[in-house]
Amino acid sequence: MPTINLENCIKCMLCVNDCPSDAIDIEQGTINDNCIHCGHCVAICPESTVFPDEDVIKKLNPNTVLPGDFQNLSARIRTCRSYMKKEVDEGMLYLLLENMKHYPSASNARPVEISIIKAKEEIQKLNDSTARNLINTIRIFTSPLLMPILQLLAPKLDLRRLNNYKKQFIARQVPGSSLVCHHAPVVLLFHARVTKYSMAAADANIWATYTSIYANTLGLGTCFNGFIVSAMSRSKAMRKEFRIPDGHQVYASLLVGHPKVKYINEAGRAKPKADLI
Numbered sequence: 334m335p336t337i338n339l340e341n342c343i344k345c346m347l348c349v350n351d352c353p354s355d356a357i358d359i360e361q362g363t364i365n366d367n368c369i370h371c372g373h374c375v376a377i378c379p380e381s382t383v384f385p386d387e388d389v390i391k392k393l394n395p396n397t398v399l400p401g402d403f404q405n406l407s408a409r410i411r412t413c414r415s416y417m418k419k420e421v422d423e424g425m426l427y428l429l430l431e432n433m434k435h436y437p438s439a440s441n442a443r444p445v446e447i448s449i450i451k452a453k454e455e456i457q458k459l460n461d462s463t464a465r466n467l468i469n470t471i472r473i474f475t476s477p478l479l480m481p482i483l484q485l486l487a488p489k490l491d492l493r494r495l496n497n498y499k500k501q502f503i504a505r506q507v508p509g510s511s512l513v514c515h516h517a518p519v520v521l522l523f524h525a526r527v528t529k530y531s532m533a534a535a536d537a538n539i540w541a542t543y544t545s546i547y548a549n550t551l552g553l554g555t556c557f558n559g560f561i562v563s564a565m566s567r568s569k570a571m572r573k574e575f576r577i578p579d580g581h582q583v584y585a586s587l588l589v590g591h592p593k594v595k596y597i598n599e600a601g602r603a604k605p606k607a608d609l610i
Contacts (some may be wrong), residue, residue: 413554416590439535537584554592
């Protein structure tokens with residue numbers, strides 16, 4: 334639990350009023366079991382008299398990121414599928430992991446764990462296993478027996494295009510190719526235990542998104558990889574091979590490395606549809 338040092342407390346009530354769980358008794362200097370460990374009481378205290386249950390208090394600098402800066406950063410972040418033959422050093426990986434403690438979650442729980450795949454041979458294995466899983470799945474959907482049935486049940490599903498994609502993907506599969514992992518030097522897998530009421534999928538994608546943004550400020554390129562997530566969800570053997578704990582599911586996957594190219598123009602895109610209710 335966070336703790337309160339009443340000696341320096343000025344009873345401003347900021348922590349009490351901001352607590353989402355009504356867990357603070359400022360007169361007694363106690364925090365009860367309703368606490369959800371959000372950390373707001375530590376973050377808001379002007380006298381630094383509320384101490385976190387982990388780590389230490391660090392004063393924040395004023396925000397210097399202007400809206401235009403963030404808009405420019407967002408436009409510059411693009412999916413990276415072309416990486417330099419350069420390792421991501423452990424110092425950068427430490428920064429990526431260290432900063433994850435600040436990221437929000439969908440349910441105020443922090444169930445997500447990270448597996449870092451860095452060995453070149455292991456990344457090639459992950460690439461090949463995912464590719465095989467993808468090809469086998471597409472073969473099922475585009476089989477001569479199943480294809481006519483699916484066309485009737487899901488007429489909007491473009492099975493012909495899917496079949497062509499399968500043929501092209503197989504044709505490009507040669508030893509040493511990296512059609513899934515794009516020869517990225519690091520792959521991050523965000524996983525968590527599967528529970529009935531878990532919001533781990535949302536948490537993992539939040540963390541992966543923040544990690545991608547932060548990685549780009551460090552000069553790294555990233556790529557969200559849904560093929561790996563899908564293959565891991567279907568294959569218990571893959572989860573075992575890459576030491577995903579029993580009962581866990583991979584909910585997000587991020588390729589990370591030093592990009593070969595730089596993007597200098599904003600690509601035009603349509604704004605998302607939005608309804609004001």
